[in-house]
Structure formats: C-alpha cells, structure tokens
Amino acid sequence: MKRPSTLGKNIERIDAWAKAEGTAQYGADIRLNNMLFCKNVYSERAHAKLLAVHIGEAEKMPGVVKVVTGKDIPGAKMFGELFRDQYALACDRVRYFGDVIAVVAAETQEQANEAAKRIYADYEDLPVLASPKMAMESDIAINPEYPDNICGEVHVNKGDSEAALKEAEVIVKTNYKTHFVEHAYLEPESVTAVPSPMRDEVTVYGSMQAPYNARISIHRMLNIPMSQIIFKPSTVGGSFGGKIETAEANAIRVSLIALLTKRPAQVTLTRDESIRESYKRHPIEFDIEIGAKKDGTMTALRMLSILDAGAYINMSPPVAYKTAVLGVGPYNVDNVHSCSTAVLTNNNHTGSMRGFGTPQSIFALENTIDTLAAKLGMTPTEFRRKNLLRNGDVSPCGHLMDFHEVSIVEVMEKAAEAIDFDRKFKQYKEENKDPKRRVRRGVGISTSMRGASVGADGNGFDVARVLIEVMKDASIHTNIGLVEIGQGLRTVQMMMVAEGMGVKLDRVTLGETDTSRSPATGACIASRGTMLGGGAIADACRSLKLILNQGLSMKYGDDIGEVTYEDDRVRFGEYDLSFDEVVDIAYGYNLTPAAIGTYAIPITDWDEEKGYGEPFYSYTYSCHAAEVEVDLDTGAVHVVKMAGCHDPGRIINPQFAEGQIYGGLTMGQGMALIEDLGHSDKTAAISNLNFNNYLLPTAMDVPDTNEPILNGHPDPRSAFGGRSLGEPATEPAAAAIACAVNMALGKPGAIKELPFNLERVMEIAQEIDKQRDVDAASAAVDKA
Amino acid sequence: MSNIKLSFILNRKPYTVETDPGKRMLDVLREDLGLMGTKEGCGVGECGACTVILNGKAVTSCLVLAGQMQDAEILTIEGMRDDEIGRVIQECFVEGDAVQCGFCTPGFIMSAYALLMENPTPTRDEIRHAIAGNLCRCTGYIPITNAIEKAAKTLAK
Amino acid sequence: MKIRNYIQVKTVEAFHEAAKAADGPITILAGGTDVLVNGREDDVYKDCTVIDIFPVEALHGVCETENMLLIGACTTHEAISHDPLVKQYAPILAEACGAVGSLQTRNRATIGGNLANASPAADTMSALAVLHAELVIERDGEARVEPMTAIFTKPYKTNLAQNDLITTIRVPKQSPNVRYDYVKVGRRKVLSISRMTVATLLEMDNNGVVTRFDMTVGATFPRPMLFPDISAMLVGKRPSEQDIIGVAKALSDKIPEIAGIRKSTIYKQPVCRNISERSLRKLFADILK
Numbered sequence A: 001m002k003r004p005s006t007l008g009k010n011i012e013r014i015d016a017w018a019k020a021e022g023t024a025q026y027g028a029d030i031r032l033n034n035m036l037f038c039k040n041v042y043s044e045r046a047h048a049k050l051l052a053v054h055i056g057e058a059e060k061m062p063g064v065v066k067v068v069t070g071k072d073i074p075g076a077k078m079f080g081e082l083f084r085d086q087y088a089l090a091c092d093r094v095r096y097f098g099d100v101i102a103v104v105a106a107e108t109q110e111q112a113n114e115a116a117k118r119i120y121a122d123y124e125d126l127p128v129l130a131s132p133k134m135a136m137e138s139d140i141a142i143n144p145e146y147p148d149n150i151c152g153e154v155h156v157n158k159g160d161s162e163a164a165l166k167e168a169e170v171i172v173k174t175n176y177k178t179h180f181v182e183h184a185y186l187e188p189e190s191v192t193a194v195p196s197p198m199r200d201e202v203t204v205y206g207s208m209q210a211p212y213n214a215r216i217s218i219h220r221m222l223n224i225p226m227s228q229i230i231f232k233p234s235t236v237g238g239s240f241g242g243k244i245e246t247a248e249a250n251a252i253r254v255s256l257i258a259l260l261t262k263r264p265a266q267v268t269l270t271r272d273e274s275i276r277e278s279y280k281r282h283p284i285e286f287d288i289e290i291g292a293k294k295d296g297t298m299t300a301l302r303m304l305s306i307l308d309a310g311a312y313i314n315m316s317p318p319v320a321y322k323t324a325v326l327g328v329g330p331y332n333v334d335n336v337h338s339c340s341t342a343v344l345t346n347n348n349h350t351g352s353m354r355g356f357g358t359p360q361s362i363f364a365l366e367n368t369i370d371t372l373a374a375k376l377g378m379t380p381t382e383f384r385r386k387n388l389l390r391n392g393d394v395s396p397c398g399h400l401m402d403f404h405e406v407s408i409v410e411v412m413e414k415a416a417e418a419i420d421f422d423r424k425f426k427q428y429k430e431e432n433k434d435p436k437r438r439v440r441r442g443v444g445i446s447t448s449m450r451g452a453s454v455g456a457d458g459n460g461f462d463v464a465r466v467l468i469e470v471m472k473d474a475s476i477h478t479n480i481g482l483v484e485i486g487q488g489l490r491t492v493q494m495m496m497v498a499e500g501m502g503v504k505l506d507r508v509t510l511g512e513t514d515t516s517r518s519p520a521t522g523a524c525i526a527s528r529g530t531m532l533g534g535g536a537i538a539d540a541c542r543s544l545k546l547i548l549n550q551g552l553s554m555k556y557g558d559d560i561g562e563v564t565y566e567d568d569r570v571r572f573g574e575y576d577l578s579f580d581e582v583v584d585i586a587y588g589y590n591l592t593p594a595a596i597g598t599y600a601i602p603i604t605d606w607d608e609e610k611g612y613g614e615p616f617y618s619y620t621y622s623c624h625a626a627e628v629e630v631d632l633d634t635g636a637v638h639v640v641k642m643a644g645c646h647d648p649g650r651i652i653n654p655q656f657a658e659g660q661i662y663g664g665l666t667m668g669q670g671m672a673l674i675e676d677l678g679h680s681d682k683t684a685a686i687s688n689l690n691f692n693n694y695l696l697p698t699a700m701d702v703p704d705t706n707e708p709i710l711n712g713h714p715d716p717r718s719a720f721g722g723r724s725l726g727e728p729a730t731e732p733a734a735a736a737i738a739c740a741v742n743m744a745l746g747k748p749g750a751i752k753e754l755p756f757n758l759e760r761v762m763e764i765a766q767e768i769d770k771q772r773d774v775d776a777a778s779a780a781v782d783k784a
Numbered sequence B: 001m002s003n004i005k006l007s008f009i010l011n012r013k014p015y016t017v018e019t020d021p022g023k024r025m026l027d028v029l030r031e032d033l034g035l036m037g038t039k040e041g042c043g044v045g046e047c048g049a050c051t052v053i054l055n056g057k058a059v060t061s062c063l064v065l066a067g068q069m070q071d072a073e074i075l076t077i078e079g080m081r082d083d084e085i086g087r088v089i090q091e092c093f094v095e096g097d098a099v100q101c102g103f104c105t106p107g108f109i110m111s112a113y114a115l116l117m118e119n120p121t122p123t124r125d126e127i128r129h130a131i132a133g134n135l136c137r138c139t140g141y142i143p144i145t146n147a148i149e150k151a152a153k154t155l156a157k
Numbered sequence C: 001m002k003i004r005n006y007i008q009v010k011t012v013e014a015f016h017e018a019a020k021a022a023d024g025p026i027t028i029l030a031g032g033t034d035v036l037v038n039g040r041e042d043d044v045y046k047d048c049t050v051i052d053i054f055p056v057e058a059l060h061g062v063c064e065t066e067n068m069l070l071i072g073a074c075t076t077h078e079a080i081s082h083d084p085l086v087k088q089y090a091p092i093l094a095e096a097c098g099a100v101g102s103l104q105t106r107n108r109a110t111i112g113g114n115l116a117n118a119s120p121a122a123d124t125m126s127a128l129a130v131l132h133a134e135l136v137i138e139r140d141g142e143a144r145v146e147p148m149t150a151i152f153t154k155p156y157k158t159n160l161a162q163n164d165l166i167t168t169i170r171v172p173k174q175s176p177n178v179r180y181d182y183v184k185v186g187r188r189k190v191l192s193i194s195r196m197t198v199a200t201l202l203e204m205d206n207n208g209v210v211t212r213f214d215m216t217v218g219a220t221f222p223r224p225m226l227f228p229d230i231s232a233m234l235v236g237k238r239p240s241e242q243d244i245i246g247v248a249k250a251l252s253d254k255i256p257e258i259a260g261i262r263k264s265t266i267y268k269q270p271v272c273r274n275i276s277e278r279s280l281r282k283l284f285a286d287i288l289k
C-alpha cells in the first residue's frame, strides 16, 4: 500500500489562529447596517391551548419595528427534521416552556427586551405530562397523531432471550434511570437573517449545525424557493449535536422578520433562554436483565428502555434506534431482546447529543454487567475479556463481524492497563473492607461499539456531497457543506483532499460552508462527518483525475497507460510531471477540472420487523476506564484518572483525535457526577438555567492525568480508512465513572440514577455506615 | 440613564467613549468599541468567556459596570497580538490544539496572560487554579494546561 | 443594567455626601459580583443611584492594631487570601476567602459585599463568626461597631440602612497556638456555591485542656450563628473521642432544630456530623493519641 502523504500527521487547525486572536466571527459577532435585534417571548405554560397573544402594547414601544406571532408565518406552520410537528412560533397550542409565542424586533437589543416584557397571552391550561409514565397513562395526546403519546419504538431480537433467561445459571435483573443533560456549548445560539433587496431571498448566518435541513424548513414555511435561501454558518462555538432544531427555529423566526421588514434581523439567546428553549439528551429508564452460565459466559440480555422525547419528536425515533441496537453493547451473546420506546411529554424536547442515546444505555448495561460479574466471582475485566466480541463473531443485533478488525478486546486491555485496573481492583476491594476507611477508592471500566454514520434506520438516506474544483493556479478549491463545529473536521477534509489528489496540503483551499455553493450534504451529525465526507471527497478526486487524465491523453496520446498522482507529482510511462503542468494542460484543452463527489452509505441488511441484521455499515470500538475516590463523609466523588482508548479506524490527525477524547472524557464526567437541569417531574419546568447551577466540570475537577489512547485499524469500508470518534469519545465515560463509584462503595450497580451527586452517593454511604454499626454491635455481642 | 464620558487605557491606547455607565463593561467593549473577541457565554460570571484584564487582574467583564472602567487600564484579546507574551500564548494554543470550537479561547488566553504576568513559572496546578474560572466544553482542559505550560517555558528561554 | 444614576466616589466622606444628595433609593456598588447578577434581568436597580465605592482606597487593604486586624470592606477575597497579616493572625479567613468562586470573581468580589449581600451560603460568614469579628458601620459620618453576626435578619436581608456603609471588618488577632479548620462542601472543586461549610477555631493550654472553642456551620442556617452551648461542651476539658462524637452530633442536631426538617436535611445533618467529627479528630490528633 502506498504511504499516506498527509494523513496521520498533526496538521494545525485551519481556523485556530483566528480563534486564538479573537477575530473568528461567531453568530453574535455579526453587526450589519440597519440590523434589527430580536427577542423571543416564551410560553408561560408547559401545556395549554394558546387562545390569544397580546402584542399591541409591545408594538407601541420605542424602537419596535415588528412583532411576529404564529399568524405571520405564510406557509406551513410546523417544521422538523424527520417529523414536522414543531411550531417555530406557537399557533394554537404550547407544549413546553421553551415554545416561543412571539418575537419582537427593534432598533436595539434593549428596546426589544423592554417590549418583549409587555407581551402576554391567554391560555387554557391542559394537564402537564411531565414524565413518560404520566404521558403513557394519560388519555390526553400531546400530538393528536400519536394518541398514546408513543412516538417511536425500535426492537432487537436475536435468539430466544426468554428461554435463555429461564435457563441461565446466574441472573441479574435491575433497573436504571438517567437525566436530562444539556449540550452546554459555550456559545449560546445566535442567528442573523439578511434579506436580498432584489428578490425574495434570505441569507442566514449564525450557529447552525444542519444548514441544509433548515433550508427546507424555511422554504416550506416562508414560501420562497430553496435556491433563494442561502445558509452561511458562522464559526460555531460548540454544538455536540445541539445546534440543529433550536438554531433552525430561530433561523425561521428571524428570516420571517427579515423578509417582512426588508431589514437584517438577528436573535442571540441568553444562556437562560438557550437552556430554556434547546433540546437535551434523552432521559431514559431501563429495565435490564442479563443471564450467564456459571463459567461466566453471557447467555441472554434483555433491555427495555423508555425515552422521554419531550414535547416534539425531534430525533427521538433514531435516538431510540441507537439506544436499542447499540445499547446492547459489544458483547458476544446469543439471545437478545432490546426494545426502546420514545414517549412524548411536556418536557423540553430531546434530540441529538453526542452519543445519541447510548451513554445512557452503556451506563445501565455496564453497571448491570459489573453486578453480574460480582455475582459470578469474576472481576469486571475477566467478565468482559470472556464475553467481548471477536473477529468472526455475530454482534448482539446479528451482524457478522468479518469485514474489519474487531479490536474491542485489545481496546479494553489498553484502557485497563492505563489505569492499572487489575491490580487496583484487587487492592481497593481489599482495602475498602476496612470499616475505618472514610475515603474509599474504586476503578471502573466500560466499553462500546458505535455505529459510524446514520445507520440502517436511515437506510438509503445517508449521503454526502462535495464540489471540488482545480483552479488555473493548480490550487484545489473544495466546497463542502459539512459544518465545522469545533472538531477539526474542515482541516481533516483538506487533508483528505490532498490525499485523494496526491498533492501537498497547501494546494488545498476550502470555502466557508455556503449552501449556495456546496451541494446538499445532510448534517454534520451521527458520526458521519469523516466517513461520509471522506467518501464524497474520494469520489470527486477520482472524477477530477479522470478529467486531468483526459488532458494528458489529448497531449500525449491515448496510450499513456496508468497515471499516478503522488507526492505532488503526476507520473505515467516515463513521464514525471508536476501537478501544475498537468493542470495547465487540462486548461489548455479547455477542459473543466471541477467535479461533484457523492457518497452514500451502502444499504445494510437490517430487518426492521424482526429487529435483526446489520444495523450499521461499520463501527468504532471504545473503552473508558476510571479511577475515583469516594468520600463517605460527604458523598463527594473525586475523579483520579480516566483513560479512553478508541479504535476509530485510521487516525487521520492524532492531535485532533486526542482532543476529542480529552473533551469526551470530561463531558462524561459532568454527566456522571454534577450536571443536572433541576427538572421537575410535576411542573415540567427546569430550574437550572445558567452555569451558576448547571455545573460543568472545571479545570480543577478534571484529572490532569487523563489519558487518550489511539488504537487505530484502518477500515476497509471507509474511503480514507477513518470512521468516527466525536461521539465514541464520550459514550462510555459516564458509565466508567459510575462503575468506579459503585465499586468504591463495595456495591456494584448500587446507585440506580444519574447523576451520582452528593446526595445519591451519601445515601449509599449512610447505608454502609449503618451496616458498619450493626456489624460492630453484633461483634460486641459475640464477644460478650 | 444618560451617557457619561469614560476615559480609560485599552490595549495600551487611550480611549474616551460616551456611554451609559450602567451598561456592562462587556457591552462597552463589544457594542461601543466593536471589539468582538471578548465573548459572552453566561452573563453571570460563571464561564469566563468574557475574561479581560482590568488593572492587572483577570476579571469577568460581564460583571463589571461600564462606569467602573473610568481611568482603568484594560487588556483584551485584541491586545494580545502585539504583545510579546500574548503572542507566545496564542502560538502555544494553536500548536498544542488547545483550540477546538474556540469560543472559550479568548477568555483562556486572558487568564493565562494574567497568570504569566504574575507568575512566570507556574506549576501545572497553579495553571489549573488560574483557569478554573474558565469553562471549556470541548478540550477537556489538558491541552490548554499544556499550552500555558509551554508558553511559560518558551518565555523563560 | 438599568440604573438611575451612577456616582463614583474616592473617599468615605464623598460617599456620605453622595448618599445624602441622592434622591430616591441608593445602591452601594463594590466589586459588583452580586449586584450585576441581580440586576441582569429584572429592573431591580432602575430607580437607584448607584454609588461605586470600589475606588475608595481607604476601604482596601489590611492593617493591624495591637489586638485587631482591620480589613477594609472593599478588600477583595483574592487580596485577603494572600494577605500576610491575615495569613498570620486569622488564617481561617484567608482559607475561606480563597474558597470563594473563581480567580476572576475573587479579583473583584469584596468581603464587605459578601456580608452585605447576606447570602446564607456566603463563604466568609462561618469563618468570621468563629473569629468573633466585628463590623464598623458608618452612616452619615458616624461610625458604630457591631458584632458581625448581628446585622443579619434573614436570608439576603440585613438590618443595614441604605446609607449604612460597612467600612471595616475587625478581626481579633489569633495567637499562633490557635488551631483552626475550615471545610467547604460543594458540588465541584471550585466555583461552587457551598452546600455546607464547617468552621472551627480552638485553643488549648499546655495540658491539652481546651480554653476556647467555637464551631459553626455555614450555608445551612438562615444567618451566621455561634453556639455557646456547643462551645461549652469542650471548654475546660481535655477532649476524648466520645466528646468529639458528642459535639459533632450536637452541632448536626442544630440543623433540624433551627432550619427545620427540609429535603436537604437528609443530606446535611449526617454530613455535618461526619465532617465535624473529621475536623475535630484532625484538630485534636495529638490529644487523642
């Protein structure tokens, strides 16, 4: 195989300097002549009929230019990526506290804020369904199309789990629960819409992760041709899956205002508004049962999960898909039943967030596995070593794993070794028996296999496109619509173009994402950026080389034979030309070296009815290991070290890959221990609306010793060998910490609900103390 | 309230602006002066994205009143480019991949700058303390700590 | 933030003049870390004349008399936590101030503002309580001295008039023999509002007999409190393991007694007991041996 030229090297991010100098333009940094500033007015009810919105007083306030409500939307009233069930501006109903009932546009932000305070509405209250349980029991439908409030159901069936559980020699049956988690991108949403003076056209800037989808919504709702809706996402200040629907809703509103007023309009959410309106990670309740033989062979797995979809369907069905098919883990188990049900409620809707339904299921699964291992007298690594998938095994969903290196065992060993898991597990287990020890130590480990790209529930829809043009100066200009959200994607795209064309990296230029220049390419979601973007780039490069070859044939004759593009040189027969010469030749014959590349993930053999087959085209393997200290006096958990080992296929840029892992570990730590929106399962309100009570890990909370480990095996199923890492980097982290805390407490699987905050840990600590006192008393009696 | 005249030194140059003293310093920088490098992530002092240096100390500019800029010496991210120490910090951030989405970056660079002005040879723990008031959701902090450590070493040479 | 008027003063006298001259309500502004957060959304300061006292040099810094440390009300938490006099004569306060927020916050937030804001979770309160600190308060040029604990009425409320200016926090100098411990329990390592603080200060004679003992819990009661009955449990004694367990229990039993039984009591009462025991064991380590 030829040596890759740029791939595998630490190439500096193309946008790092602008960001470090503070000149990179984020949504809220845009200032335009004559621009209006907007303010959203949010619903005061979680569930109600919206009878009237009173805007008269606001319209008279100084500086106010326009107030819009649902009535002003000329076209379809609802949008949604997969299901169109969400109002951008509520019309007859509000379904959660983040619904927007009106938007004020004024000359200054202060004026808009002032006027917004004067808008009020008449509501007719409806019962608030603040949990899936309430919603399933209620005869009130949040969305009339889903009378039982169930908006998605996915199952997996392999073998006969019921029979296998009956036969199992050892069984653990338990349940777990997870909470709402905020993406907490540091940049709150900001969107600016600029109308064209020439025609019905808007150009939208701002924090947008999925511009092509938003274009469709604006087209449908504002009745303008798709070609006249142009999205140019600004630098995005973090997303993690979070800058899709909320940003889109805001884009629709400001575009409406821009078109009505013929003036640019901008909305920038405050952090409180962002948390109030934006969708979250799904809270999920799990019932889980695992059976094994006495020798530790895992024989059966049943996992039932109920996801809180919140007020809108959003991404719930595909999230449920991943919870069901990936939640069963990378284990070799013959009998599996997994069923995920998504339920509409009046909570914040829930959607894409890094991990997409799996950090929750991994938490439930891995804690159950630890419980089972303890029952079997095995250590966590012994059990996993015995049961993890190997080359040629059939995955829990029925996928025959014979198409790439199934490296999960190796990945686990490396993560375990990085924290010296086996030794510490023994040592801590022993030392924690000392009843006088108040600070206990523990280690935990968790594994995952993550489908790269959308998966079989999107069979046939998962496509990426790119437009590449070789310029007359032999630079290679690339237009691709997969948005940079901080992960380094654009730099990686450039590296792949250089690789694909066999030229040096500095020939490659990249246009800012612009939907009017780059062909539609779907969103930068679902771990698809590298693999799909790479596929499209490879395709375009192939076409470009054919065009350039055509020029060579015209000049040197038809029989030039095979042409290779490598090391910035073009070689055929005895010729060895520079890339510039070849480009000159092509232009000399009036050829057009421009090409659109397309890549669609092949359709996989997944039987949705049965719930069996190939749920994804390929997978990334991951393992996180954590060491913690738990203070029995306060319930405080101190994370000592985390290690994350991943096999994301070929490592295209090691430094970026490590950056993803560092960040992913930290996000998992927050989810495991401190992040909490303060959601009320009575009122559906969330109380922690800013970073003073929605707590993220700080530099002092994150261990300085965290260790990313790359264990890449290039994937034959991916154009450049790379799969995905962004999501896997956080998937198993919360579970690893949870397992470690439970181990420290001497009770595998004990804490059932995330986050493991002071109170929940303290509850178990007190049980331990009570037991200690009982033991001491009985010891005293024995003595007497 | 009505505007007053505020004079201060910003990035080593004298400025006078007429503005509402009840505004936040963050808004004076961004709106009155168009210096967009200082970011707003929370508005309540918790994220550090708005960090600037006020009379030699790192502060969150969302919690300083415009009036309090009177006669002050202020440094923002825009002043780092032409500052020897600032430039080195920026270089180390870029090289060390301490920048992902970048929204937190100006704040971190200002905190790093304040630290290195006061303590040119910080330990890793001192660095972590100094940046604990800056949240980053992307990097997991270690690349940032590495970058600041490297900047200190580079500057010591 | 909407305000009626903004006045910056450079001397205490100028403050009094400005306060007198202002018509309508006034708000004192020091570091602003509470004021700007409160004033963010609602128009709480809309009708207020804001008098900025941060530039008053006389209110910054720490000096000493024979028995007292005099801490200017505008001294920041960061300055106090590194102040050599405070570290020498009242190290527990240096620790408490160092535990506040982040560096950026500590660089602005003042000790006077921390007290006047009267948040029950304010980190300096438990430390100042066990130090028996006093406040010098000036109104219209007239100064009075009050025990620190006396100004608080309920959460976020003091009995200070709007033109009452805390000028100085007076802290009795502690001898080198004084032992102390300050524990903060928060949800994360830094930048976290306390779930609880436990502050302890004590002195013993050469025989290990306790001559002075103060211990209190912060972020738990409506206002900072001292407990003579708790102090009496150890004073005059050479403490045993049993005494320590007794004190910790008595102190934690104050929680339901004073704050009532709330959801948080389930957590706070046992934690208070545990960390009190831990603190006392540490402080009496040599005696208990």
Ligand SMILES: Cc1cc2nc3c(=O)[nH]c(=O)nc-3n(C[C@@H](O)[C@@H](O)[C@H](O)COP(=O)(O)OP(=O)(O)OC[C@H]3O[C@@H](n4cnc5c(N)ncnc54)[C@H](O)[C@@H]3O)c2cc1C
Pocket: B044, B045, B046, B063, C027, C028, C029, C030, C031, C032, C033, C034, C035, C036, C037, C073, C074, C099, C100, C101, C102, C105, C108, C109, C110, C111, C112, C113, C114, C115, C116, C117, C121, C122, C123, C124, C164, C165, C166, C167, C191, C192, C193, C194
């Ligand atoms: C991000 C963040 C984190 C924080 N973390 C903590 C923490 O961990 N622990 C903690 O205890 N606190 C914490 N706080 C709050 C703390 O910063 C404030 O309580 C601070 O000490 C108040 O001082 P200031 O100078 O900023 O007060 P200001 O906001 O200026 O004023 C506060 C109040 O006191 C009044 N006032 C101020 N000075 C005087 C005076 N001399 N005489 C009379 N009245 C006066 C003002 O009128 C106002 O009502 C945090 C705040 C923030 C923003």
Ligand code: FES
Pocket: B039, B040, B041, B042, B043, B044, B045, B046, B047, B048, B049, B050, B051, B060, B061, B062, B063
């Ligand atoms: S915006 Fe100032 S600290 Fe977050």
Ligand code: FES
Pocket: A186, A237, A238, A486, B098, B099, B100, B101, B102, B103, B104, B105, B135, B136, B137, B138, B139
């Ligand atoms: S780089 Fe994104 S928040 Fe720090």
